[in-house]
Amino acid sequence: MGKTKLTPVVQIDEKKCINCYACITGCPVKFCMDGSGEVLTINHDICVGCGNCIIVCSHKARSIIDDTDTFFRDLKRGEKIVAVVAPAIVAVFQEKFLNFNGWLKSLGIESFFDVSFGAELTVISYLEHIKKNNPRTVIAQPCPAIVSYIQIYHPELIPYLAPADSPMLHTVKMIREYYPKYKNHKIAMISPCIAKKREFDETKMVDYNVTMLALREYIDKNNIDLFKLPQIEYEGPHAERAVGFSSPGGLLDTAERFVPGIRRRTHKSEGVHTIYPYLEEMVELLHTDVELSLLVDCLNCEKGCNGGPGTGNSKTPTAILENPVRKRRHKLEEYHKHQKGEWVYKKYHKTLDKFWKKDLYNREYLDLSANNFLKTPNEAELTKIYHSLKKFEAKDIYDCTACGYGSCKSMATAIYNNLNKPEHCSHYILALLQEEMKVEELLHILSDHINSATELIDGINTIVEDLSKSIDMQAHSVEETSKKTEIMVSSIKTTSTISKNKQEDIKELIENAAMGQESMRGTIQSVQEISQSVDGIASAIKIISAIAANTNLLSMNAAIEAAHAGDAGRGFAVVANEIRRLSESTRENSRNISQTLKNIIDGIAVTSKQSNDTDARITEMSKEINDFALTMTDLINTFNELSSNSGEITSTLESLRVQSNEVKNVYSQMLSMTKKVRDSMHELTEIAKKKDSIH
Numbered sequence: 001m002g003k004t005k006l007t008p009v010v011q012i013d014e015k016k017c018i019n020c021y022a023c024i025t026g027c028p029v030k031f032c033m034d035g036s037g038e039v040l041t042i043n044h045d046i047c048v049g050c051g052n053c054i055i056v057c058s059h060k061a062r063s064i065i066d067d068t069d070t071f072f073r074d075l076k077r078g079e080k081i082v083a084v085v086a087p088a089i090v091a092v093f094q095e096k097f098l099n100f101n102g103w104l105k106s107l108g109i110e111s112f113f114d115v116s117f118g119a120e121l122t123v124i125s126y127l128e129h130i131k132k133n134n135p136r137t138v139i140a141q142p143c144p145a146i147v148s149y150i151q152i153y154h155p156e157l158i159p160y161l162a163p164a165d166s167p168m169l170h171t172v173k174m175i176r177e178y179y180p181k182y183k184n185h186k187i188a189m190i191s192p193c194i195a196k197k198r199e200f201d202e203t204k205m206v207d208y209n210v211t212m213l214a215l216r217e218y219i220d221k222n223n224i225d226l227f228k229l230p231q232i233e234y235e236g237p238h239a240e241r242a243v244g245f246s247s248p249g250g251l252l253d254t255a256e257r258f259v260p261g262i263r264r265r266t267h268k269s270e271g272v273h274t275i276y277p278y279l280e281e282m283v284e285l286l287h288t289d290v291e292l293s294l295l296v297d298c299l300n301c302e303k304g305c306n307g308g309p310g311t312g313n314s315k316t317p318t319a320i321l322e323n324p325v326r327k328r329r330h331k332l333e334e335y336h337k338h339q340k341g342e343w344v345y346k347k348y349h350k351t352l353d354k355f356w357k358k359d360l361y362n363r364e365y366l367d368l369s370a371n372n373f374l375k376t377p378n379e380a381e382l383t384k385i386y387h388s389l390k391k392f393e394a395k396d397i398y399d400c401t402a403c404g405y406g407s408c409k410s411m412a413t414a415i416y417n418n419l420n421k422p423e424h425c426s427h428y429i430l431a432l433l434q435e436e437m438k439v440e441e442l443l444h445i446l447s448d449h450i451n452s453a454t455e456l457i458d459g460i461n462t463i464v465e466d467l468s469k470s471i472d473m474q475a476h477s478v479e480e481t482s483k484k485t486e487i488m489v490s491s492i493k494t495t496s497t498i499s500k501n502k503q504e505d506i507k508e509l510i511e512n513a514a515m516g517q518e519s520m521r522g523t524i525q526s527v528q529e530i531s532q533s534v535d536g537i538a539s540a541i542k543i544i545s546a547i548a549a550n551t552n553l554l555s556m557n558a559a560i561e562a563a564h565a566g567d568a569g570r571g572f573a574v575v576a577n578e579i580r581r582l583s584e585s586t587r588e589n590s591r592n593i594s595q596t597l598k599n600i601i602d603g604i605a606v607t608s609k610q611s612n613d614t615d616a617r618i619t620e621m622s623k624e625i626n627d628f629a630l631t632m633t634d635l636i637n638t639f640n641e642l643s644s645n646s647g648e649i650t651s652t653l654e655s656l657r658v659q660s661n662e663v664k665n666v667y668s669q670m671l672s673m674t675k676k677v678r679d680s681m682h683e684l685t686e687i688a689k690k691k692d693s694i695h
Helices: 022-025 050-054 068-075 089-107 115-133 142-154 156-161 167-178 195-202 212-221 250-258 272-287 316-334 346-355 377-387 410-416 426-532 534-695
Strands: 008-010 063-064 081-087 112-114 184-189 208-211 266-270 295-299
Touching: 022 050, 050 063, 063 068, 068 081, 068 208, 068 212, 081 089, 081 115, 081 167, 089 112, 089 316, 112 115, 112 346, 115 167, 142 156, 142 195, 142 208, 142 272, 156 272, 156 377, 167 184, 184 195, 184 212, 195 208, 195 250, 195 266, 208 316, 266 272, 272 295, 346 377, 377 410
Parallel strands: 081 112, 081 184, 184 208, 266 295
Antiparallel strands: 008 063
16 A cells, blocks of 8 residues: 555744754654754654644744635635534634624625534444444544544554544535535535544545634634624534533533443543553553453543634633533533423434434545554664664663653654654753863863963973074084194194104204214314324315214204204204304314414314314214104104094094084974974964854
């Protein structure tokens, strides 16, 4: 069996809907409401049309859908229409309910029939069914919302629905059967119920479902004074106590007149939060031996039809609604009483029998369970949904009803069927808030740590900047030192080379000094020999002249070496100077020897003495030259060592210079990185501040 499209009876003003879920709370079936979007929508094919969502919506986001506009349009066109009026009209217009008929008459309505009389016929149909079929239980069906509920959600109860029409349809069939003059007239049902539209569409017997609320609003808007209009009675026989059918228990009161004591075998229930759970209980008991009530007198609306969604009386006190109904019932009960001593309702029942016909008021029901698409999650799927709602323990399943479904399981079922979302669960929201509070607390702590870290990084940054400057200076100093050291090493190498060369000269000087000493000894011997023989003077003069020349050369070389030796060579320079002067003097004397030869003999004694002195001096000079040679050798060795180690010094300085540059680069990178970290910390601080400002 495929799905059956059902007529919408509730409309939503999305601009007024605030997604408060009052409608889900008030809805007896819940899952016809789709709360997965920004505003709640209705799946009309599984909506039972109870209208309770309209009653509980304080934002006026929901309103009824009826045929009032079409009704007025057709009246203007001159359509022939008969009005069938529900007994709740008395609760809406009070003592003006017959004047209301006068107003409809002025609009073009040809006749008026009271559904109360049809309710009398309905009770007969129920009792005939019980008498004939002896059913286990009978569910009264005046309320179309309850009928739709059974058809859609519990088709297993369809066999227990009274197989007879509602009071309204009893009245309509009565008109068609017993009032042939209205056979082709359209029927306008003046109704307290929006769900009647579904019943009329299914049975194809009523043309307009016109709600009393829509007509009252029209009267008020157009300032129509009903008291100025004539009172017009209903056509056909007057009803008796069934005029109270619109009040809870009205069916039982009427049935009691036919079968006294039937009330004891009847269960009366009304209100969306009472009747539907009761019907679910019945489903569970069908397969048991438990005795069920013979008759279930049930209504969707807690205040009966008097407070139906099509009356606008849902918030009116029950006593105010029932008082005019009670007065009318009492009046009609008095009207139908017969003379004393006879059963007072005998004549009235004969009248009823004239309008009740076997099989005329039979009703069959459609199985609309195919419309119910709802899938039931298994335990694993439920657990998964609970976890998505942050419900991880049994204590989290506390059925707070804030979502409107009445239980966590129903909410999870709605989510499973994509009819709602976790954001509409109060536990989920509270869990998020608690997490948010924890996150906020952590943000404060993080912010404090970020501030502290930022201060430390700023301090480190300052130190790194100072260190970087010091490293720059150090690198510069190393660079300069390296350059100067390279120059010094180069000088040492040069000095070492020169020293090596001069070492040979020093050796030659020592040899010359030795030779000079030998020559001086020869001179002395010669002088001694001169004293013996003047013939050897000439050759001695030549020898002395040569010695003087060599000595002069030696003194010059010694003077040069002394200059190179610096402070260490000062003493030697004095000796060299003396030798030079001696050499020059000797040479000068050599020149004059020839001239003064004649004086030599006279001065031989003096010369001999001077020669001895000279020998002593030459001996001393030779010793000094040897000492100087040793000093120069040590100095040259030192220079050689410095020269040999200068390569290592240069290499070490180069390595130090490279390392210094690397350290400089590393500290530059450190400085850049610490600046980036500082900037990141500042950004984190700003983010934390923005987060605080959001909360």
